[in-house]
Amino acid sequence: xxxxxxxxxxxxxxxxxxxxxxxxxxxxxxxxxxxxxxxxxxxxxxxxxxxxxxxxxxxxxxxxxxxxxxxxxxxxxxxxxxxxxxxxxxxxxxxxxxxxxxxxxxxxxxxxxxxxxxxxxxxxxxxxxxxxxxxxxxxxxxxxxxxxxxxxxxxxxxxxxxxxxxxxxxxxxxxxxxxxxxxxxxxxxxxxxxxxxxxxxxx
Amino acid sequence: xxxxxxxxxxxxxxxxxxxxxxxxxxxxxxxxxxxxxxxxxxxxxxxxxxxxxxxxxxxxxxxxxxxxxxxxxxxxxxxxxxxxxxxxxxxxxxxxxxxxxxxxxxxxxxxxxxxxxxxxxxxxxxxxxxxxxxxxxxxxxxxxxxxxxxxxxxxxxxxxxxxxxxxxxxxxxxxxxxxxxxxxxxxxxxxxxxxxxxxxxxx
DNA sequence: AATAGTACTGGGTATTTATACAGTATATTA
DNA sequence: TAATATACTGTATAAATACCCAGTACTATT
Numbered sequence: 501x502x503x504x505x506x507x508x509x510x511x512x513x514x515x516x517x518x519x520x521x522x523x524x525x526x527x528x529x530x531x532x533x534x535x536x537x538x539x540x541x542x543x544x545x546x547x548x549x550x551x552x553x554x555x556x557x558x559x560x561x562x563x564x565x566x567x568x569x570x571x572x573x574x575x576x577x578x579x580x581x582x583x584x585x586x587x588x589x590x591x592x593x594x595x596x597x598x599x600x601x602x603x604x605x606x607x608x609x610x611x612x613x614x615x616x617x618x619x620x621x622x623x624x625x626x627x628x629x630x631x632x633x634x635x636x637x638x639x640x641x642x643x644x645x646x647x648x649x650x651x652x653x654x655x656x657x658x659x660x661x662x663x664x665x666x667x668x669x670x671x672x673x674x675x676x677x678x679x680x681x682x683x684x685x686x687x688x689x690x691x692x693x694x695x696x697x698x699x700x701x702x703x
Numbered sequence: 704x705x706x707x708x709x710x711x712x713x714x715x716x717x718x719x720x721x722x723x724x725x726x727x728x729x730x731x732x733x734x735x736x737x738x739x740x741x742x743x744x745x746x747x748x749x750x751x752x753x754x755x756x757x758x759x760x761x762x763x764x765x766x767x768x769x770x771x772x773x774x775x776x777x778x779x780x781x782x783x784x785x786x787x788x789x790x791x792x793x794x795x796x797x798x799x800x801x802x803x804x805x806x807x808x809x810x811x812x813x814x815x816x817x818x819x820x821x822x823x824x825x826x827x828x829x830x831x832x833x834x835x836x837x838x839x840x841x842x843x844x845x846x847x848x849x850x851x852x853x854x855x856x857x858x859x860x861x862x863x864x865x866x867x868x869x870x871x872x873x874x875x876x877x878x879x880x881x882x883x884x885x886x887x888x889x890x891x892x893x894x895x896x897x898x899x900x901x902x903x904x905x906x
Numbered sequence: 907a908a909t910a911g912t913a914c915t916g917g918g919t920a921t922t923t924a925t926a927c928a929g930t931a932t933a934t935t936a
Numbered sequence: 937t938a939a940t941a942t943a944c945t946g947t948a949t950a951a952a953t954a955c956c957c958a959g960t961a962c963t964a965t966t
Contacts, residue, residue, distance in 0.1 A: 523770040524727045539915045563766040567726040629830035701902035
């Protein structure tokens with residue numbers, strides 16, 4: 501999508517607002533009145549420019565035949581699902597995205613950034629099962645007891661977080677068959693990708 | 704909202720469809736073409752009737768000035784959350800609805816009808832924890848091993864379903880602290896509300 | 907200084923569109 | 937039987953609207 505002029509942006513916003521208010525797109529005259537233009541042709545030229553740049557579609561010969569190409573309301577809700585890749589951090593690069601899930605951004609109370617598909621049963625006593633989707637919020641604001649998505653060297657894991665001392669961090673599984681991971685920050689590098697704010701099980 | 708004629712309903716649907724397709728409301732001529740009328744006045748009279756009955760609003764003197772009063776698109780995605788009421792079956796009666804959740808109907812692969820908020824830990828080894836939301840599909844198509852929402856007399860419970868014989872059904876918890884419930888259909892009435900097709904944990 | 911892009915004014919026209927009027931036909935209801 | 941609501945066709949007109957053309961002014965770039 502190409503760049504846009506300040507004036508063109510105003511016109512685009514005006515159209516969006518008009519549709520929200522009335523339910524149908526504005527005429528050239530409507531735009532002029534809204535933005536203070538004195539000739540409908542001013543609107544016309546801007547509309548043409550916006551169409552050329554791909555922001556709107558204009559049905560020729562049709563009154564109010566303006567369609568927003570990227571209506572704000574339509575893209576508000578697509579979150580990527582990322583597989584727990586064996587090596588390397590989970591990234592939002594498209595090759596790691598299984599698919600996307602439509603849901604409101606505030607689905608889990610607080611905002612979140614992506615879904616992570618869980619491998620293994622190390623958190624089963626926390627009700628996190630294999631293939632569940634964890635809603636991950638990218639943040640460094642971690643408190644003891646939070647379920648974090650941590651990367652140690654090249655391995656990504658989901659565990660309870662507990663800071664024992666400024667240098668010692670415990671990553672605790674919720675499954676008696678697994679052992680705590682003790683990490684000495686002076687020896688091992690650890691990167692917190694974020695924390696879990698919700699969960700979805702698809703079946 | 705008053706009653707509506709078959710023809711008027713057709714016109715209403717036509718408007719809805721047109722808006723979905725093009726992004727803006729139809730003209731009288733558009734409606735005529737769509738429904739096979741030969742005079743724009745046919746559309747006009749129906750529009751007037753629909754306006755009088757409160758289904759649409761018409762901006763007088765404005766081209767395509769038709770607004771749907773109850774746009775279908777706004778309510779397409781709200782599923783109710785039902786509390787696990789201690790006594791009585793979970794119903795969709797509004798007094799039992801905590802709130803609603805916006806998500807696509809096909810969120811969990813198959814369709815579903817409502818969310819049930821889980822009480823207790825009887826299914827914790829299946830990863831179902833207290834206060835989780837179970838996506839319930841109302842169906843009688845239950846197979847052994849499905850997680851069902853069952854009502855026994857006046858108590859509602861979530862358990863694994865296993866049919867032992869034509870008359871004997873077991874409802875099995877996923878928690879060693881709980882015991883199987885054996886039900887003899889000749890003695891006890893049981894009603895299957897539906898089965899779980901997914902799960903959401905809000906935090 | 908020359909060039910090009912953007913932002914606007916103003917005039918004019920053909921088409922689209924809403925809307926009114928006149929009339930027919932068919933049900934339903936009183 | 938009469939009255940009334942619904943469902944159309946057909947014609948006409950004024951207003952709304954899209955859209956083309958010619959021209960001015962400003963700014964940034966070369």
